[in-house]
Structures are given as C-alpha cells and as structure tokens.
Amino acid sequence: MNPIELPDASKAPARRGLKLWLSRLEGPQTMGRGPVFWAVVVLAVLAAVSYPAFANDYVVGNAAYFFVWTFMAMGLGVVWGYCGALSFGQTAFFGLAGYAYGVITINIGSAFGATWLALLLAVALGGVFALLIGYFMFYGRIKGVFVGIVTLSVTLVLETFMAQTAGPQWRIGDARLNGFNGMSGMPPLTVPWPGGDIMLYSGTALYYVLLGMVVLCYLGLRVLLNAPFGNVLVAIRENPERAEMLGYDIRLYQMLAFGLGGALAGLSGALYTAWGQYITPSSMGLTAAALPIVWVAVGGRRDITATLLGCLLVIAGFQSLTIYGSQYALVVMGALLVFTVLVTPDGLVFTAINRMGRLFKRVRR
Amino acid sequence: MEFFPASFSIFYQFGNAFAFLVISCAGLAVIFGMMGIINLAHGEFIMCGAYVTASTARAGLPLPLAILCGTLTAALVGMVLERTIIRHLYHRPLDSIIATWGISLIATQAVLILLGPTMSGTGTPLGSMEVGERSYSIYRLALFASAVGLLGGLYLLFYRTRFGVIARATIQRPEMARALGVDTRRVYGLTFGLGAGLAGLAGGLYAPTMTMVPTMGATFIVESFVTVVVGGADIFVGAAPAAAILAVIKAALTAWYGQLFGQIGLLVAVIVVIRVMPGGLSAFIKRWQR
Numbered sequence: 016m017n018p019i020e021l022p023d024a025s026k027a028p029a030r031r032g033l034k035l036w037l038s039r040l041e042g043p044q045t046m047g048r049g050p051v052f053w054a055v056v057v058l059a060v061l062a063a064v065s066y067p068a069f070a071n072d073y074v075v076g077n078a079a080y081f082f083v084w085t086f087m088a089m090g091l092g093v094v095w096g097y098c099g100a101l102s103f104g105q106t107a108f109f110g111l112a113g114y115a116y117g118v119i120t121i122n123i124g125s126a127f128g129a130t131w132l133a134l135l136l137a138v139a140l141g142g143v144f145a146l147l148i149g150y151f152m153f154y155g156r157i158k159g160v161f162v163g164i165v166t167l168s169v170t171l172v173l174e175t176f177m178a179q180t181a182g183p184q185w186r187i188g189d190a191r192l193n194g195f196n197g198m199s200g201m202p203p204l205t206v207p208w209p210g211g212d213i214m215l216y217s218g219t220a221l222y223y224v225l226l227g228m229v230v231l232c233y234l235g236l237r238v239l240l241n242a243p244f245g246n247v248l249v250a251i252r253e254n255p256e257r258a259e260m261l262g263y264d265i266r267l268y269q270m271l272a273f274g275l276g277g278a279l280a281g282l283s284g285a286l287y288t289a290w291g292q293y294i295t296p297s298s299m300g301l302t303a304a305a306l307p308i309v310w311v312a313v314g315g316r317r318d319i320t321a322t323l324l325g326c327l328l329v330i331a332g333f334q335s336l337t338i339y340g341s342q343y344a345l346v347v348m349g350a351l352l353v354f355t356v357l358v359t360p361d362g363l364v365f366t367a368i369n370r371m372g373r374l375f376k377r378v379r380r
Numbered sequence: 381m382e383f384f385p386a387s388f389s390i391f392y393q394f395g396n397a398f399a400f401l402v403i404s405c406a407g408l409a410v411i412f413g414m415m416g417i418i419n420l421a422h423g424e425f426i427m428c429g430a431y432v433t434a435s436t437a438r439a440g441l442p443l444p445l446a447i448l449c450g451t452l453t454a455a456l457v458g459m460v461l462e463r464t465i466i467r468h469l470y471h472r473p474l475d476s477i478i479a480t481w482g483i484s485l486i487a488t489q490a491v492l493i494l495l496g497p498t499m500s501g502t503g504t505p506l507g508s509m510e511v512g513e514r515s516y517s518i519y520r521l522a523l524f525a526s527a528v529g530l531l532g533g534l535y536l537l538f539y540r541t542r543f544g545v546i547a548r549a550t551i552q553r554p555e556m557a558r559a560l561g562v563d564t565r566r567v568y569g570l571t572f573g574l575g576a577g578l579a580g581l582a583g584g585l586y587a588p589t590m591t592m593v594p595t596m597g598a599t600f601i602v603e604s605f606v607t608v609v610v611g612g613a614d615i616f617v618g619a620a621p622a623a624a625i626l627a628v629i630k631a632a633l634t635a636w637y638g639q640l641f642g643q644i645g646l647l648v649a650v651i652v653v654i655r656v657m658p659g660g661l662s663a664f665i666k667r668w669q670r
Contacts, residue, residue, distance in 0.1 A: 101474050101477065101478075103481075148651075151651045151652075151654065151655045152651075152654065154655065155654040155655040155656075157654045159473060159474065160412075160416075160417075160418040160473055160474070160477055161609055161654065163418065163474075163477055164418060164605045164608075164609055165609065165650065165651065165654065167601075167605065168602050168605055168606055168647055168650065169647065171598070171601075171602050172602065172643055172644055172647045175640060175643060176640060176644065179640055300598075301595070301598050301601075302485070302488075305481055305485055308478060308481065312478055340493075342489040342492050342493050343489075343493070345485050345486075345488075345489040346485070346486050346489045346490055346493070348482075348485060349481075349482040349483065349484070349485030349486035349489070350482065350486060351482075352478060352479070352481065352482030352485070353465060353479050353482040353483060353486075356469065356475045356478050356479045356482070357465065357468060357469075357479070360472070360475060
C-alpha cells in the first residue's frame, strides 16, 4: 500500500454529512480497509471488552494503565509520522496537563462531575501551550532536527522548574506543588450518580472508560487523517515546498497538527494523574521524554494503527522487563530503538503488518 | 563597592557562563555544523570523559593528563559508534537523532548498572583568590581561558591545517571532494571522533567541579543545544557569538533571580531567536556580510 497515493475522485460516489465522515474511516492515509479488517477490529474490541471477565482486578487495572499512554503515542504519531515534525517534548504537554488536572481538582473538588471539567481544561491547556510553541517554531520556519531540540529543551526546563517548587510559597490555591516529590492527593475521575458518585479508581470501571476513549480517539484520528486535513499533513511531510506551491499555508497546518499532538499528550497526562492520583517532575525528564519516541518508532510512525499496537506492545514488554529492574528495561529499550532505526526504519509492527498483508493477498490469488 | 571588584565580579560571572556554554557546545556544534547530525548522546560522551578523567586522576595521574585521557577515550568511543551505527544514517538525519538517543539511554543505564549511582570525583584544584571582599575560584578562570583557547585551537584546525581544508571541502560539496580523491567516509569518521572528543574534553574540564552521576550529561545538554540552535550551523560566526550573547543573558538573570531563571531566560531567548532569525546567528551574520 502506497501511503501517498491520492484518492481517485472520479470513482468515489458523492457523499455528504455523516456518511462522508464515516466513509473516511478508511482511506489512503491509514492501513486496513474492507470487511476483513473491520471484522478483526470488532473482534479485538470485543476481546478487550470481555477481558475483565477472565482476569483479576490487578491485571485489568494494569491494562487501564497501558491505555493511559496510548493517547500521547497517537498524538506523536500524527505530529511525527504524518506531519514529519519530530517532537521530543510531548512530555512537556503531558506534565503540564497532569499538573493542571491536579491543581484544578484539588481546588474545585470532585462534585458534580467537576473532575471531567478539570480533565477538559487540562487537555485544552496542553493543546494551547503546544499551539504557542508550535507558533514560534513553525512560523519561524524551523524544521527538521531543530524542532526536536526546541521541544526537548522545553520539557527539560519545565522539569527543572517543577523540581524547585518545593517551598510553601509554591502553591496555587489549595494545591501545593511540592517540588521534586511531586503532587498527590487529587481525586480520581468521578462520575456523578444519583445515590453516590462513582469514583474511578484503578479497576474495571476505569478500564472500560479508558477503552472507550481509546477506541473513539483511534476512529476519530482515522477520520481526521483521511479528511483533507490529513492529506495536507502527508503532503507537507513528503515535500513541504510542493505543498506550499499548491497553496496551503503549511505553517498553519503544522501548528494545528502540533497543537493536536499536544492536546493528546495532555489527555494522557491528565488521565495519568487521575489514574494514580500522583504526578512528579520526572514525568517530564529526559528518560520520560524518550519513551514516547521508543513506542512510536518501534511500532511504526507512518500509520496510526501500527502506532497504537506498537505502543501497547512496547509498554507491555517494558513492564514485564521492569521486574528485573527498570535500568535493565531502559537498556533494552535503547537497544530496541537503535535496532529499529537500523533494520526496520518504518517500525517493527508496521513492517510486520505490511508483510502479513502482502502474504494474505498472495494466498488469496 | 569599589569599581574594580564590582566589574571583576561581573566579568567572572560572564566568563563562567561563557566558558560553560562554549566548552559544552563545541563537540555538538562540530558534529552538527560539519555533518548535519544532532548528537543526542552528546551528554553521554561528556559523562564518559568526566568518568575517565575522575578515575585516572584519582589513580594518581596529574589533572591535565587525566583530562587528556578522558578526551581520547570519548573520541575513540565516538569513532567506534560512528563506524558501527551512525555511518548508516547519514542520509536520514531524523533517524540519526533517534539512534543517538537510543545510544544515550543505553550508556546512562549501563553506567548506572555497572558503576552504581555515584562515583567519587576529584576536588577542584588551584584554590581561590581574593578580589575585594569576595573570593573567586581560580579554576573557573582557567576554564574561561580554556574556552578561549578551545575556540582558537578549532579555528587553527579548520582554517590552517590540511585536515581542516579537506573537512570543509567535504562539508560543502561531498561529491566534488570524493571526485578529487578525498575519502569522505574517513573524514566523517574523524569529524565525529573530534566532536565526541570535544565532548569528552568538556566532561574532563568540568569533572573536578561536579558530582559524578550517570545522568550528569543532562546538565550540559540544554545549554549546549540552545547555543547550537541560536548559533546555527557555523561554530565560529555562530556558536561563539551565540555563547557570548547567551552568557550575558544567563549571567545577568542568574545574578538577579537565581539559577533557574537563568535557564528559563535561555529558553525564551532561543524561542525568540528562532522566530526572528531562522537559521540562527550564523545565517544572519553571513547574510549581513553580503
């Protein structure tokens, strides 16, 4: 499948409204089409839905923890894989939104679904901050490696800043920032319910909420990437000058894509804080910043499906290695990164899916 | 306060910041300027130089020789990595960043596993001197001198030696240089080794002033990245003046508001600079010269 092949407009029937958007669930910018693919997707979702029936609470909570990270990975997939701007600093938006969720919920409490408002505000804050950084970067016409350096510097400086907020003067309302030790004591996501709010602590309920969000986010991104917006992003990645000559303001598109990536990283951050009721500056540090890159690079950045699967696989692998000590796990991650770049530059999962797809076609003939 | 002690104090602050920026960014700037590769393992080469320097110095070697050992080890490691990994990625600059980041992860964690969370360093040599009411570390002044000497040495290397001519030719027109019989792969290898060695030198020079931890490279990288981004591709008309300007910003903010605001000031400076003059100082100065 050629990622830059253009949709054949003459063959496509004219569609409007909802039908048009639904038709964009499959298209040139995403892998997978036809009944077989969607059958597999439905089966996978059904398997995920029935999973808590077979596993104990701890394992389910752990799976929910994996889901928390996928949003940041998919956001990075859009920014890096589709738009071609390699950002090292997604953790800056992650951390900012995580702290924002904590500060807001500690101040306004968890009644009447206020935690969801806090989640929304935190995500918006991550997105707006990303738009701001994106404005300076893309309207300054910096590209390639410089995007990586600026974003990395942003996240490292944020880490340094948060790490020194230990004193009692660093408080926003009732929320103490607590410096290097991090912030804790914020409520988890809470669903207002007659006869007692449902607190979504790590467990089956949170698992289902997160699963729903992952599926929605995945399908939404598929639609967006196959819409004209996604086509322009890919055009910019393939050849910025050509895209510009065709009349697109590439700075605007890059900035918007970066903002979207920042908002998704923020969603991960806010959900992470809500999941563990805890956030520390090291979530914005150098090691933390490396992890999204590992997930997306190893999974495959050119396709949102590969990014999602790769992210889940790598996190699961990372966690099972952490039993032997996190420093060993990080050595393996580094080695995996170098190996991927040298041997399968498109990503392990992406290459594997492509091979399988080709094999499948050959068998059918 | 009298005039001389006050101005000396300002000069000392500036010299300290300038030396740190120049010394820590030199290796990164050489590799980026010459090969277009951002070496994210820069901090780990610095760590390597610092560790070798500290351990050889504690084994009894005089400090200058120990620093030389650190520099050479880092250069050697750099050349081996270039030969095995970086060489395959010259036509994919983004992938080369990722690969160097992978190397950096491996190096930091491997050092943590093998050598433990900290290592005892060596004390700061040369003592201190009194100017007015305050005392100043002589070693910091020596670092400023080394920074100036480093820039001079690099200038001589790139503009007055045969290697420099060949290296610059390879950077500007690789195909032409190859047609004239230059082994460009060897030049790239040597340049990467030079950059890694300069990082090792930075580690060696700062080893006596820091605590030895596996993540010590991270303290250098923000400053060195910022300097290289503000400076642009050329180390002499870019990185050096950028270091001077950033040193003024950093020294002033650090003196008034503390270390953290020095760093934040650097970050704001870099974001404004890329908006106002993309391509960095060197592109700006070169266009202005024309």
